[in-house]
Amino acid sequence: MEPTRRYRLTFAGRERLLAIDDEAPLVCRSIRETQDALEGDLALHVAATCPDRVFIHAGVVAIDGRALLLPGRTFSGKSTLVAALVAAGATYYSDEYAVLDAAGRVAAYPRRMSLRRNTGAPRRVLPRRVGSARIRVCWVLGSRYESGATFVVTPLTPGRTALLLLDNAVAARLASSRVLAAVRAVAATCQGASVVRGEARRTVEELLHFCAGKASYPPVRFAPEDG
Amino acid sequence: MSAQIVRLPVARPAGDFIVEKVADEVLVYDQRNHVAHCLSPVAALVWSLCDGGKVDRVRAALADAGHKDSVEAVIAQLSSAGLLRAPERVDHSRRRMLGTTAVAAGVVLASPVIFSLVSPSVAQAASAACGAKTQICCTTAPKCNITLRCQSNKCL
Secondary structure, three states: OOOOOOEEEEEEOOEEEEEEOOOOOEEEOOHHHHHHHHHHHHHHHHHHHOOOOEEEEEEEEEEOOEEEEEEOOOOOOHHHHHHHHHHOOOEEEEOOEEEEOOOOEEEOOOOOEEEOOOOOOOEEEOOOOEOOOOEEEEEEEEEEEOOOOOOEEEEEOHHHHHHHHHOOEOOOOOOHHHHHHHHHHHHOOOEEEEEEEOOHHHHHHHHHHHHOOOOOOOOEEOOOOOO | OOOOOOEOOEEOOHHHEEEEEEOOEEEEEEOOOOEEEEEOHHHHHHHHHOEOOEOHHHHHHHHHOOOOOOHHHHHHHHHHOOOEOOOOOOOHHHHHHHHHHHHHHHHHOOOOOEEEEEOOOHHHHHOOOOOOOOOEOOOOOOOOOOOOOEEOOEEO
């Protein structure tokens, strides 16, 4: 079997040079940086080339056996939200990729949660409650952080929910047909919305409230943080 | 007030697109430029009927379906989204018409009937802005500007 990706690690003084295929080598200053770069690239390569799954950049948790997807690019705050949701009792599925099958169900991608800090490398933690079964996606929420924002939910039509998922699909251009079918399968049966959110802790309360069906829908404007 | 068109434009060949119906909307993926569109029911209906025939048929179909949107305004949005075939010859009256309908789109439609986005490349889907000094760069495959180094997720 021919390899589809080649890695070469060399040392230059105290630095490590990680070359991927024929690209210019990445300069890594520690083992940790090297591990992160290698793991990240491998994960992305699998996400882009997996023949029977569709990878969406999203945080995923299960609430009462149903999946909540939080699509977003790197540094969009999805790991922070996922961690806060897990701390509030949700089951951990992923803080990086939602792995969808053709029927639109999501599988766990239980890598250690990456909790970024103000300084230094992110802390990696694997929660105790990790999902295993493939489950139906019930909610897809695109969120945007605004400091001190009021929590506002605006519903999305199924078509726009599918666009939100497509906008974060790793293989959107490489396997467009398969990606479109998978996001359609999800969007046809879930509740999609865009959310403007403030701090994670308060956002989690509102999200759980929303997913429990206690929030009126659509659209909802909750009281500001201080009331 | 906008002028009314008599004949419909022609939709681009079906082979250019991947099409999926979701609820009463239609997802259209343009394989030539990797732009994805979400067509509202009215836009999907008009697009499906764009075959160069008479526009009266579309007006009747919209009326039957209870839509009050202007055909001209919907066609202007379909044209802007690149879902229609460009006229084969210079047709000044049609060009004038497209200009008119573009204005009409803003006036007549209460809300957009098409939402579009450029689908991300693998690298775009994976990372935030990356490369310039002090920018946060992706942890997955740090690709800072060639003069910089990725340290603690920042290009320094």
